[in-house]
Amino acid sequence: MSNADWTARGEQVFIGTYSRFPAAMIRGEGCILWDDDGRQYLDFLAGIAVCSLGHCHPAVTEAVCRQAGELMHVSNLFHTKPQIRLAELLCANTFADRVFMANSGAEANEAAIKLARIHSGAEKYEIISLTGSFHGRTLATVAATGQPKFHQGFEPLPEGFVHAEFGDSAEVERLITDKTCAILCEPLQGESGVRPLELEYLQKIRRICNDRNLLLIFDEVQTGMGRTGSLFAYQQLDVIPDIMTAAKALANGLPIGAMLTTEKIAASLKVGTHASTFGGNPVAAAAAVAVLETMLAPGFFEDVGKRSDYFIKRLQEMVEQFPALATGVRGRGMLLGLVLTEKGRKHGIEIVQKLFERGVLINFAGMRVLRFIPPLIVKKVEIDQLIDQLSAVLTEFN
Numbered sequence: 001m002s003n004a005d006w007t008a009r010g011e012q013v014f015i016g017t018y019s020r021f022p023a024a025m026i027r028g029e030g031c032i033l034w035d036d037d038g039r040q041y042l043d044f045l046a047g048i049a050v051c052s053l054g055h056c057h058p059a060v061t062e063a064v065c066r067q068a069g070e071l072m073h074v075s076n077l078f079h080t081k082p083q084i085r086l087a088e089l090l091c092a093n094t095f096a097d098r099v100f101m102a103n104s105g106a107e108a109n110e111a112a113i114k115l116a117r118i119h120s121g122a123e124k125y126e127i128i129s130l131t132g133s134f135h136g137r138t139l140a141t142v143a144a145t146g147q148p149k150f151h152q153g154f155e156p157l158p159e160g161f162v163h164a165e166f167g168d169s170a171e172v173e174r175l176i177t178d179k180t181c182a183i184l185c186e187p188l189q190g191e192s193g194v195r196p197l198e199l200e201y202l203q204k205i206r207r208i209c210n211d212r213n214l215l216l217i218f219d220e221v222q223t224g225m226g227r228t229g230s231l232f233a234y235q236q237l238d239v240i241p242d243i244m245t246a247a248k249a250l251a252n253g254l255p256i257g258a259m260l261t262t263e264k265i266a267a268s269l270k271v272g273t274h275a276s277t278f279g280g281n282p283v284a285a286a287a288a289v290a291v292l293e294t295m296l297a298p299g300f301f302e303d304v305g306k307r308s309d310y311f312i313k314r315l316q317e318m319v320e321q322f323p324a325l326a327t328g329v330r331g332r333g334m335l336l337g338l339v340l341t342e343k344g345r346k347h348g349i350e351i352v353q354k355l356f357e358r359g360v361l362i363n364f365a366g367m368r369v370l371r372f373i374p375p376l377i378v379k380k381v382e383i384d385q386l387i388d389q390l391s392a393v394l395t396e397f398n
Ligand SMILES: *Cc1c(COP(=O)(O)O)cnc(C)c1O
Pocket: 103, 104, 105, 106, 107, 109, 134, 135, 136, 137, 186, 190, 191, 219, 220, 221, 222, 223, 247, 248
């Protein structure tokens, strides 16, 4: 079988929700993927910020295989060792005292929305989120998502979601009513084009939440699990949320999500108020424990930081070399974006396509930014390889 055969077969059977690259990936190791034609790719997408320790990291693979041979599923009617270990690790290394386990980012956010509502009482159910945000594809998380393109055709959406302009704290204040229960945001927006919220803004909304008795929810589905250079992005910001969600890289590729909060707020979710059949599944949880243990080893984030600085420096060279196409670099850790000019944006999709043809995987976020989300373990030489290919492609459009 070849890529072309698989692509043709896939097109016969799938509902057309995805625009896929014409490649069937069959193997991965570190930052490298191989397709069924034997082509090799340098992966600066990492399964959309998921495979943060690289493909098939030995510690994760070992944990998965071991757990799969012992116990795969019992439901949440019982305790399991990996799920308890995972929850303990998350609590020990964040502000949180309590965890609810889900299977994805959207589900973790659903849990956060339900918690914010039940904790705040029947009269207070409105959540303010931001324009450009992305919170998932279930109906409630789509409603929370501040991008109209994700709403179209699915109305009426669940009530109780309003959107404030990105970075405008005065608008947040204007939108607060007697019905508001929470402010929900990503500390750094990934999908809309790697857009960090300013520290002052985040401090301001923390104060607003304190003053107006609202919950601050951070969606760290993308920014969490080391992506921005610390275990969670809020830990570099000195702004502590009341509720936080994680997923994506939590188990380096197995489906899992988590909603974290304090003892006091968690008390509002009582027996029977929320549940998930698969949530915190032992195999996914065992993988997540291995991920956390690897990331929490001394020096891990320091090392990510050094390579991030190097990557930023190399991307800045692209801005200097191609001013007609690129205007700046933004982001943190290994969630970086090369912001394109008006001219560059017109070619964004083609740039990604040309890089794919050269065996390099990246994506185009928010129709304005080339987004780089490689495994956190990406090597300097791999960053150099990416820059060489990127520079060759940008030359074609310059
Ligand atoms: C990917 C993402 C989600 C949705 O996660 P799924 O696992 O696809 O449901 C939610 N929020 C943010 C910030 C994300 O990046």
